[in-house]
Amino acid sequence: METSRRAERLSTTTAILAVFTSQLPITVVAVSLSEIADDTGTPIAGLQWMQSLYLLAMAAAVLSAGVIAETVGRKRVIVSALLLMVVGATVGAVASISAGGVMPLLLTAQATAGVGAGALLPTTLATINTTVTDPARRARAVAGWVGGTTGGLAGGVLAGGVLAGGVISQWLSWGWVYVLVAALAAAVAGFAAFALRRAPTSDPGLDVVGQATATLGIVALIFGFIRGGSAGFLSAPALLAYLVAAAAFVVCALHERRTRRPLIPPSMFRAPLFNAAALAAAMALFTVIGTGFLLVVFLGQGLDHDPWRIALHMVFMPGTALVAAFTVTGFLMSRLDAAHVLLCGIISAGLGTFALSQLPGDFTLIDVAWRLAFIGLGVALMISLAAAVAVHSCAPDLAPKAGAVNTAFRQTGGALAPAFLGSLYAAAAAGGGDALNAFTGAVGVIAWLLLGTGLLVMGAIALDRAR
Known part of the structure; x- marks a missing residue:
């Protein structure tokens, strides 16, 4: 009995x-982007890919890792995923002392570490669910895991990452942020x-076509978004990319309807x-990653702030999420x-982004802190x-995949944010606008998207009640 409890605690x-x-890499690297740009001469498009690739790789790995x-x-898989993160972070550290080819190395680092990070999410949760047998203890363990991925503990990690990235980039070198992640x-x-412990294995079947077409x-x-920022959103390369994306999504949807063991069961989407x-999960990470990315580019490149000063501005967003997870969430629940607490979050994030889009010169x-606090509360x-909401809206047998798909949507939203919003910022700045107007204009787009998300969530609540 004691041996079993010890195994539960260790797992x-x-x-x-x-x-x-x-x-951790989400924010510890983000704060260093301005220093990386200054050191390597990287344009905004390169920074967009750096931030997007980590989250894109996470989204791709989440679906199949389980x-x-x-x-x-x-x-x-867990040990291998962590070692992948070590390899990716080591490549990033090597890039900081490389004589050339820095950006290819950094992009490789972000993608490699992101695959490892994404593989950890479904496998660690499954480890808890199969190892912890008592329902009450399992509930507490899952709550701790959720806190590490989305709740107060995650807010603490992200806030710590912001401050650590600021300190390291300010007084050491941006390469040391990767050393921290690798260690x-x-x-x-x-x-x-x-x-x-080793667990029994099975053969649930891998949906290669679904994974490949979705990715x-x-x-x-x-x-398409990144290319559109430099060549125009309706330019030939951007339009071609949009067509490829649409075709891939159509093929993925048709395949998932026909395959016996779909990666993304279509029946889940029948529930409003x-x-x-x-959509809310995607917009949550789109909002926090997009706002953070814009803030780093605006303060670092637009106003020439140093990394520590950038970190002091950014920390209010994850810091508020830490407080919200332990106080406001329980009060509202x-x-x-x-579903209505989810709507409250969208409203808070919408108010914060709208206020940030009105930032005075x-x-x-x-002025920045209280606006980011509203955003942090909403995103949390x-x-x-x-x-x-996703897990409870589906049949019990679909709950594990519902959680994985919701996580994949969330990470995808985060990956799209630097690509789309960074292109808007770059286009506005290139068009002769000042940095503040470019920043507030791009943040204003987030506010409008949150408004649309809130309206759709309200409609889904009404449809669910009508059923």
């Missing part, structure tokens, strides 16, 4: 440490190899609340159902509740 600890590690883990073993991933990989569609869409939750740190509610 839970490993799972939470692993998802911490997967979240199936692969069932086939070859979860312990093997943490290596330590957690060693702990996982010691702590996790191709997302990559083509991101390429599932669709609303998927005790009074409203999950003589702004102070406080949106991410946490979108997953809950």
Whole structure:
């Protein structure tokens, strides 16, 4: 009995440490983008790819990692995923001292680490669900895991990443942020190899066509947005990318309807609340990643702020998420159902982005802080509740895939944000506008998209009640 409880504790600890590690590069690298641009002469398009690739790779890996883990073993996948993060971060560190080819190395680093990070999400959750047998203990363990991916603990990791990235880039070199990620991933990989037991395997089947077409569609869409920022959103290369993305998504949808073991079961999309939750999840990370990216480019390249000063501005967004997860979320959940709390999050994020789009020219740190606090509160509610709404809107046998698909939508939204919003910022700046107008204009687009998301969620709630 004691041996079993010890295995539960070790598995839970490993799972939470692993998802911490997967979240850290999102902000610790983001704060360093302005220094990377100054050091390498990288244009905004290069920074867009850097930020997008990590989240794109995560989104692609999330969908299939769980199936692969069932086939070859979860312990093997978790340790391998962490080692992939070590390899990716090591390549990033090497890029900082390379004499040439820095951006190709950095893009390789982001993609490699992102695949590892994405593989950790479904496999660590499955490890908890199969190892912790008592329902009450399992619920507490899953709550800790959720806190590491979307809740207060994630907010703490992201806030810590912002400050760590600011300190490292300010007083050392941006290459050391990758050393930090590599060291943490290596330590957690060693702990996982010691702590996790081998679990029985099975052959649930890997949907290669679904995975390939979904990933191709997302990559083509991101390429179209980034290319559109420099050549025009209706230019031939951008339009061709949009057509490739549309074709890939159509092929994916047709294949998923016909295959016996779909990667993305089409039946899930018959539930209005599932669709609303998927959109809300995508918009949540689109909002937080997009706002953070725009803030780094605006403050770093537009106003020439140093990394530590950028970090002091950015930290209010994940910092508020940390507070919200432990206070506001529970308060609202005790009074409203999950869908309406999700709507509250969208409203808060919408108000924050609208206020940020009205930022005055003589702004102070406080002017930015309270606006980011509204965004952080909203995003914390949106991410946490979108997953809950998605899982509960589907049949119980589809719950695991519903969670994975919602996570994939969330990561995809984050990957699209730098591509689309960065292109808007670059186009406005290139057109002769000043940095502030380029920044506020792009943030204003986020506010309008959140308004549309809120209206669609309200419609989904009404349709669900009518059913």
